[in-house]
Amino acid sequence: MILPWTLECSACVPSRRRAADGLPGVCESCGAPYLVRYAAAPGPEVKTLLRERRWTMWRYREWLPLADGERPVTLGEGGTPLLAAPRLGPRYGFENLWIKEEGTNPTGSFKARGLAVAVTRAVLGGARRFVVPTAGNAGVALAAYAARAGAQARVYAPATTPPLILSQIKAFGGDLVLLNGHIGDCGKAARAFAAETGAVDVSTLREPYRIEGKKTLGLELAEQLGWTLPDAIVYPTGGGTGLIGMWKAFQELRANAWVHDALPRMYSVQAAGCAPVIQAFEAGADWCTPWPDPATVAAGLRVPGPLGDRLMLRALRESRGGAVAVSDEALTRAANELQTVEGLDAAPEGGAALAGAVELRRRGLIQPGERGVVFNTGAGWLYRA
Helix, strand or coil, X not given: CCCCEEEEXXXXXXXCEEECCCCCCCCCCCCCCEEEEECCCCCHHHHHHHHHCCCCHHHHHHHCCCCCCCCCCCCCCCCCCEEECCCHHHHCCCCCEEEEEHHHCCCCECHHHHHHHHHHHXXXXXXXXXXXXXXXXXXXXXXXXXXXXXXXXXXXXXXXCCHHHHHXXXXXXXXXXXXXXXXXXXXXXXHHHHHHHCCEECCCCCCCCHHHHHHHHHHHHHHHCCCCCCCEEEEECCCCHHHHHHHHHHHHHHHCCCCCCCCCEEEEEEECCECHHHHHHHHCCCCCCCCCCCCCCCHHHCCCCCCCHHHHHHHHHHCCCEEEEECHHHHHHHHHHHHHHHCCCECHHHHHXXXXXXXXXXXXXXXXXXXXXXXXXXXXXHHCC
């Protein structure tokens, strides 16, 4: 089957392209991530088809890497609520603050979106075994989607990962291996396992399709806002696929006349104990220096050397956004506020996003009347003993 998209290296100049056949990893020339480029994008008339479709992320199949007649591996991911913050917004000087609640996904986090697409494409390409390094939620999602596809999943996780997340990985049948160290150490083990066994490595940005799943965050947000876009998006950033995917989505929507607004300013939030993106952004660098001894209670933000650093920094600068670090104390307090004031069961990463939005407002980078969207990327219950 000739697939109606190609893969473009995100770093090579001139851009290096290859066919999307087989089980692609990173660029063979430079090791940078590939991005999916479609031969044709759907025109705005396709919006009318959405009226008859289920409220999952696969309602946007024309924007996703599915050929005619292909069926995805799905658990009903996407279709998550966009909720107003009627008490916390005014408390912190926002007149129009919204929260995108990703904890309602099938495996409890936004990772379901990316892993659903990655597993779908790999299974269609013949894969029967997967491997991933994880700070937690990606491992849960891979174990669940591999089980759904009748495939095997090996998961490498730091021994410090929240216990309930580890039990979820095992509950879905994942072959869990704990390591002393951080996700970078787990990534080395995952790559060695993939080389030894032929398992498909679905690490962040080491295959091109997790970004396409995360792209649905932006597609869904635009539809929920009546095909308009917010002024600012505040996103907790570890590996960065959500940030990169949304920026790709907004550019594609604008290029194909599905939206006409100015594109949102993208803001990255990291924990002060692991903030390589913030450090690089503030230094004017094009890539991140690996963060020594990463430490934060927000497991998903404990990513010392993200492969997608150049793509994240590009999105922040192209969007005229920025980056901010918050303390563990601030993000924990903000997660508690989301729970007790607004009734959202926020993960620590969601708390980081709210704390980051508060800091951005304090600095005057988000104005009171602007429409801002904060992302809670996972469910808080996964982090409790």
